[in-house]
Amino acid sequence: MAFYAFLSASLFLIVSNLWVVTSTQNQVYDSSKTAPHRSVALVLGTSRKLSDGRANPYFDNRITTAYNLYTAGKADYIIVSGDNRSKYYNEPAEMRKALIAKGVPSSIITLDFAGLRTFDSIVRCKEIFGQESITIITQPFHSYRSLFISNYFEMDAIVVVAEEPEAMQSLKVLTRELLARPLAILDLYVFNTEPRFLGEKEELNRP
Numbered sequence: 001m002a003f004y005a006f007l008s009a010s011l012f013l014i015v016s017n018l019w020v021v022t023s024t025q026n027q028v029y030d031s032s033k034t035a036p037h038r039s040v041a042l043v044l045g046t047s048r049k050l051s052d053g054r055a056n057p058y059f060d061n062r063i064t065t066a067y068n069l070y071t072a073g074k075a076d077y078i079i080v081s082g083d084n085r086s087k088y089y090n091e092p093a094e095m096r097k098a099l100i101a102k103g104v105p106s107s108i109i110t111l112d113f114a115g116l117r118t119f120d121s122i123v124r125c126k127e128i129f130g131q132e133s134i135t136i137i138t139q140p141f142h143s144y145r146s147l148f149i150s151n152y153f154e155m156d157a158i159v160v161v162a163e164e165p166e167a168m169q170s171l172k173v174l175t176r177e178l179l180a181r182p183l184a185i186l187d188l189y190v191f192n193t194e195p196r197f198l199g200e201k202e203e204l205n206r207p
Contacts, residue, residue, distance in 0.1 A: 016182035024147035028140070028159045032069040035160045038135040040204070041066055041075035042125050044146065045082015045091035045115055048098070058139060058173075061162035063098040065137050069160055070104055075135055077108045077204050079125060081115030091115075107207040118142070118180075119187060120195040122149045122157075127195075128202055132156060139164045141177045145184050152188045 029035040043066050046058045069075045078099065082091025092111040100106050110129065115121035125131050133156040136146050143159035150157035164170055187193035 013178070013182055016185050017178055020148045020181040020184070021144045024144045024151065027147050027157065028143050028161060030161055032065070032072040032074050032160055035069070035074055035135065035158060037074050038133055038156075038158065039076045040125075040129075040131045040133070041069055041078045041135045041137055041160075042121065042131075043078060043080045043095055044118060044121055044136065044138045044142065045080065045095065047089075047091065048094040057165040058162070059094075059098070061139070061164075062137050063095065063102065065160060065162040066099060067102045067104055069135065069137065070108075074160075077110065077206065078104065079110045079112055079129060079131070079204070081112035081121035081124065083116055084113035105207065107205060110202075110205045114195070114197040114199075116196055118146050119149055119184065119193065120197070122146060122155070123153065123195045124198065126153055126155055127198060128200075129204060130201060131204075134158075135160055137162060139170075141170065141174050145177065145181050148181075149184060149188065 043062055047056055048059045050056050066078055070078065080092045080095035082095065084090045084092060092113055096109050096111055099109055112121065112124055114124060125134060136157055136159045138146055138159065140161045141164065143161055147157055147159055
C-alpha cells in the first residue's frame with residue numbers, strides 16, 4: 001500500500017511539473033530587449049539579504065531586470081509585491097528603495113504589502129490593482145509557476161527573467177520549486193484557495 005502511495009505521489013509530482021513548465025514556456029523572455037511592451041511590471045518579492053547577512057542575488061537581479069525593463073521603455077509602471085510581516089521585514093519597501101537608488105522614479109512604483117506568496121501577488125495584481133496585462137519579473141525556475149497561476153486567472157502575462165545565481169546556490173530553491181508546482185495545481189483546481197488578504201481596490205501610483 002505504501003509503495004502505491006509513493007508511486008502515485010511521484011507520478012503526480014512529475015506530471016505537475018511537466019504541465020506547469022510546458023504550458024507556459026512560450027511566455028518567458030530572457031531579455032527586456034525582446035519582450036513586448038506591457039504597461040505594468042510586477043516584481044515578485046524576496047528578501048534583500050540572505051540569512052548570513054550577504055546580499056541576496058535573487059533580489060538584486062530582479063531589481064536590475066525591473067530597471068532594465070523600465071529604461072528600455074517596456075514597462076511604464078512597476079508593482080513591487082512581497083511580504084511585510086513586521087516593521088523589521090518589509091520586502092516591498094526594500095524593493096522600492098533599491099529601484100529608486102538605480103534611478104527609477106518613485107512616482108511610478110506601487111507597493112503591495114500583502115504579497116505573502118506568489119499566488120497572493122498575482123491574484124492581488126488583478127483583483128486589487130486591476131491589472132490583467134502584465135510583465136512578471138522573477139528568476140527562470142519561478143517563472144513557470146507564476147505564469148501558470150496567471151493563466152488560470154485569464155491574465156495576459158509574460159515573464160522577463162532575472163539572472164539566476166550559480167547552480168550550487170540555487171539547488172535548494174529549485175528543489176522547493178519542484179514541490180511548489182504541484183501545490184499550486186492543488187490550490188487552483190482542488191482547494192479553490194484565496195489570497196490571505198484582499199480588501200479594497202487600490203489605484204496604481206502614477207506621476
